[in-house]
Amino acid sequence: DTEVTQTPKHLVMGMTNKKSLKCEQHMGHRAMYWYKQKAKKPPELMFVYSYEKLSINESVPSRFSPECPNSSLLNLHLHALQPEDSALYLCASSQESGGDQETQYFGPGTRLLVL
Amino acid sequence: LAKTTQPISMDSYEGQEVNITCSHNNIATNDYITWYQQFPSQGPRFIIQGYKTKVTNEVASLFIPADRKSSTLSLPRVSLSDTAVYYCLVGDSTGGFKTIFGAGTRLFVKA
Numbered sequence: 369d370t371e372v373t374q375t376p377k378h379l380v381m382g383m384t385n386k387k388s389l390k391c392e393q394h395m396g397h398r399a400m401y402w403y404k405q406k407a408k409k410p411p412e413l414m415f416v417y418s419y420e421k422l423s424i425n426e427s428v429p430s431r432f433s434p435e436c437p438n439s440s441l442l443n444l445h446l447h448a449l450q451p452e453d454s455a456l457y458l459c460a461s462s463q464e465s466g467g468d469q470e471t472q473y474f475g476p477g478t479r480l481l482v483l
Numbered sequence: 484l485a486k487t488t489q490p491i492s493m494d495s496y497e498g499q500e501v502n503i504t505c506s507h508n509n510i511a512t513n514d515y516i517t518w519y520q521q522f523p524s525q526g527p528r529f530i531i532q533g534y535k536t537k538v539t540n541e542v543a544s545l546f547i548p549a550d551r552k553s554s555t556l557s558l559p560r561v562s563l564s565d566t567a568v569y570y571c572l573v574g575d576s577t578g579g580f581k582t583i584f585g586a587g588t589r590l591f592v593k594a
Contacts, residue, residue: 372526401582410570410584411527458526471517472582474526 372475374459380481383449389478391442391459400442401472402434403458411458417442449482456480487571487585494591501558503588505571508552516547516554519570521587527570531556558590566592 372393381387391400399418403411416424417436425434431453433445442459456477462470488506495501507516515534519527531538533545533554544557558565568587 410587412584413582456524460526471529471532472527474528477524477526479524 372459372461372473374457374475374478376478377476378479378481380483381446381449382483383451385449386445386447388446389444389457389459389480391444391475392440393461393473394440395461395463395473396439397461397473398439398464399462399470400436401460401462402442402444403460405456405458405477407455415444446480449480451482454480454482487573489569489571489585489588491586492589492591494593495561496593497562498560501561501565501590501592503556503558503569503571503590504553505556505585506553507571507573510551510573514574516545516551517572517574518543518545518556519572519584521568521570527584530569561590561592563592563594566590 372391375390379387399416401416402414404414405411413426414428415422415434420436420439422434431448435443435445444457456479458477459475460472462472486509489503493503515532517532518530520530521527531540531543531545533547535547535551538545546555546557556569568589570584570587572582572584
């Protein structure tokens with residue numbers, strides 16, 4: 369199973385809402401990532417978890433809160449978002465200790481619209 | 484982090500070979516070069532990775548000259564389904580998990 373799944377596929381939320389994005393992989397990978405991708409732009413790294421510990425936070429606003437409950441799951445909690453946060457949110461995983469040579473497996477993404 | 488530069492877009496016809504070149508002048512000794520493909524509304528998909536010389540798999544070939552300051556992704560006999568954005572990435576040799584995507588090349592394959 370080389371699949372990374374993400375739910376929901378689409379999400380519309382108001383600026384006062386609280387919602388969560390979920391990501392799951394069953395490949396035994398120990399590194400998991402969140403990316404944000406705006407239209408016609410490349411993915412931008414937001415967070416990296418390694419062995420369920422947050423290892424990289426790319427200066428992401430606190431209205432985005434990541435959580436890694438176990439080695440297979442990754443959540444992104446959203447609160448008080450702004451319309452400019454509307455984007456495709458991608459989850460990815462890689463095998464073990466990271467490093468630039470590790471292949472990342474991406475999910476299909478959650479398309480988020482903030483009204 | 485080594486910065487990458489790719490053409491913004493390319494057009495091709497079905498059955499042709501497509502070569503996409505990526506410049507990475509500041510590549511470090513330990514950095515690998517990786518290419519991903521992305522279709523609209525999907526996550527990127529790994530295509531190929533290399534360190535030096537030539538790498539080939541069932542999908543593509545990757546040519547890396549001796550100075551490693553550039554690399555060329557070669558797609559043999561493209562089809563309409565190869566229309567996508569292709570990203571060249573150069574890893575962070577300081578370690579860790581940072582992945583910086585370049586701007587990408589939009590390949591449009593015509594019939």
